Amino acid sequence: MKKYIITSLLLFCANLIYAQNILYVSTKGSDILNGTINRPFRTISKAISVARLTKVKHIVIRKGSYYSTNLLLDKRDSGLILSNYKRERVVIYGGSPLDSLKFDGKFIYRKIPGSKNRSWDFRMLIVNDTIRPLARYPSIGELEYSNEWNYESKPATEGFWQKKPSEEELKYLFFKENVFNDIDPLNAELSIFHQWDETYSGVNSIDSANKVVELSNIATQPLGSFAKYNKLANKYVIWNTIQGMLIPGNWYLDRRNEVLYYYPKSTETIENITVIAPRYSHVIEISEGTQNITITGIEFRAASNVLQNEKFAGHNIDAIIYAKKVKGIKLDNIIICESGGSGISVTGNDNIIKNVKIENIYGGGVYISGRNNTVINCDIKNIGIFFKSSVAINGGGKNNRFVNNSIFNVPYSGICEIGDSSLIEKNYIYNSMTFLQDGAAIYNGLYRNIIIKNNYISNNDSSFTNRFKVGIYCDENAVGCLINNNSCVNVFFPIHCHLSKKIKIFNNLFESKFPQTISLQGSSNVNVNNNIFFIKSNSFTSYSPFLRINGNTDVIEENYIIAKDDILLKDQAITRLSKKNYVYNTKYNNIKKVMKMINFKYK
Template identity: 25%
Template structure:
């Protein structure tokens, strides 16, 4: 019950006697909107509800069936206090789709139909997203490393700057020359320079003599030799089952059904958002629907208050931008119990609150089950948490191309989440990620009681794509400060289980870190000569000055130190971090305890920790000319003076059971048990499915 107390006004409000309005597939908008004489459309029901919701709450019941909406259902302030839900748990699907039929044979197994004007780059058949015709073809046997072409040229180091680089052209290899009649119809799907995320950019021209593709817009970074890409949207590349193409000149839709069907019915989104809830809307509930076939968001809230999005199944929608559920600003909104999967970008995005005054928005994503995000945008996360005073809790998230949760803001709470098998397509990444280049982020944030494991990472090493690669569990990047990381269990990540990248004032306490491959934790600082420090210092000063006189900010840890005052003697910067009462456990002799660089041991502290390296020597990489230290040297420098080296006595580490036996030496150091039984989703009337059946 305590999980829902913040939302009690809405929940209690809905228990009052409510007017009832009904919609059915065989209804009539000229009818009365009753159970026996229902309306036919949601818009008619909305307009009728406006006559009643000033007198009390209203419930719109939708009868079973698939409703292909002709346009976005827009709900405003005048639509407040209305609950939308299926009648008696009947199966109701809302879509933004148009259905195309009437296919005739074209050639081979390819069919064609007249479709007129289309505005989407997505096509669905029998509930599955199909591939826009592409070169090279998608490889289902090797979905991440297969199906790519590579920019030509001599590879250069990723982090080496090259003067004169452009972000809108690249050279292709001779074997990738293609006889496209209309290359301007095509788009390049590419990971430029860093393997962080991708861009999708239309082709402007091709110089076949120079083998040069010029794009109609810029990518995030220059496209360098060896960067992977494919080209999509050209008729000549429709050569495999499951591919499709739309000819904008003739309005003809071409499709090769994967099952050989002769007269298929396919769905294409015709507008971006299925439902929009606007500014001033209050206490609107969207509950229990299936929403699919959309290009932007299934449900988008902007400036709404005390709205509930619960128990929905949201799938098969979203392109490069947008979130399946987007909560933009507003306050006291709850996104709970939804199943969200196969979406183009983010599953849930949350923002809101005032950073200057630290006024919380209290927007919450709780008890959702999320998987297979980022179909098009490879930084598409499970939950994007921003703003001030918002929360992500009790969610299960897996199979994401990059982070499971990305956060940026202040006084955020990320707790009781189960995150696993993330970072499947990118590198330099983490299960949970934030950056702090403005000095303020993400101060006041709490990461507590999360279980995250198998943060994989994906990258190119020695001429081949490999996983795991270059990933962490918890990644506090680029000067992140003032974050509390307490009571988390982090298991199996390639580069390390936590990374503080020039972080300051972070508290890492009472966590369990298990089996990082290269090292267990990484603490890499900058100097005042580092290009990132020089580049971002003006932004950090501006951020600090924007809040330094605000009363709420005076209670933030070490906010009396301005950025220009943060440089330590010798030019080091990273300071104020505390790593205490943690359990660090690993078994590979080749693994290190810590990696570090540009780290002042006088201004950061490690103590009361329990370490176990399987009986092997504990090694700490110090970077630069400091080499590698053993644990005795580390203690001789004043760190971990009260820590122990001993087996923590897990219940069953081989089965990922990291509860502690009663005689664990960790308890002597003040370690407190982690409430593992509370982590992840839980049964509740809002859950779209229970038990959760992972694919």
């Protein structure tokens, strides 16, 4: 009888609103109402459950902040639209403001139940709408460990290393300074830097007598590898300890006692701060087989990330919007910011990510793989502010398109992979590889028949580390790629080909105040034709030659090598160039005047 009554009530409610085409949600609503514009629901989850009952496929969310949200969408929700109302600002959080704050004379604190067993765990905290830095030791710079790895690296297709590292060689860090004496292993977490990625790990145990830390996650690379030529490759930092609470604005989570401590700035008190702690790793999860969901006009903030190793390009970092094996998903005109993980992770076919703004997040921007996917007109900046393996856009599969995106300030690669027979076009990439090495503004490994054209790559870093930065990189087993009509400005390695084949590089502009190297390491059938190399400064004569071609190639001809004033007259100014290329000096700094001077024509 009870079951019959409940079923009847559900059907009754459904009949009341079935005639509606839209369900409404408002912070002023109630879940006992019927979801009309005048009687909206209070929670998005309630609207979704009613939409499933009534087959209504549009949920409109009114202005306001919606906290502690974790929405699970599945096949029943196929065809659903989630949108804001008439340009009202809607912010959905994966966490919530913390109440019951207390002050002990130095720190503001609050109990965090479940933090000891990590059922409530986070590495990012928002105070007064701003991310505040997790306690870091040392506060500036890095610590050095003593592990050594003296084996040669090998291509990925051959297993990376001359000797396969044992689990012990990936799990035990030998430290030099006596910094772990009073550190609680339940609280401490480490960032350990490598060449093209980093290891992020908790701590299983600390042996202070032997200066050994056992990592909870095995390292992604042998500890000490690449240290001979990478100044960060034997460095690490310690996060989330009382020892790192050195600067106002710092915080740490004492998991042992389940207490959050925040070191307030001089003007901050319990009465004038709002503290938001992430609770969920995803705000929206879309399960396998779901189709044709549209999310538009909404802002997402404050998701968490489970303690785990990031892996290459930050693949393992949890995303605030996560969809697995889906089709026809459209994310349009949304904002993702101030979050503890990555922005978007989607696998499947025919998905579109459009007009999305992602900034100030701990992880990467967009991760998308499958067939016929598009990332277009997105603005991605200041990402990877905590997890340094992060990239702005990462792809895989076949026939994908990354077009007209703006990318600013990325610790590793800007665009990393895309998929076979795919297009990377009209993207603006500024300051990639600000932290790690062996990547590029645009990186492609393994995939075939990629077209990379009409992209603009720029860099303002004049430091020593800039000498390891790459514009466009075709790595192992990249075959049949076209690189044309791109501009690389102030990049030491505008092109790098490593173990790749049948690469055509033509009609590109390489403009720099630095020396340039076109690197063709172990590659074959590479054609470098009808490009402009324009050197604008003579302040680097100690770096001679200013243009170097490394490696073997079939054709390097009909390129224009142009230098300001008399740089070309320096000894060894040009190497590995045949007489079929054209060499000029010019008084011009403007590339358009230079192109007119040489009557350059695109082919």
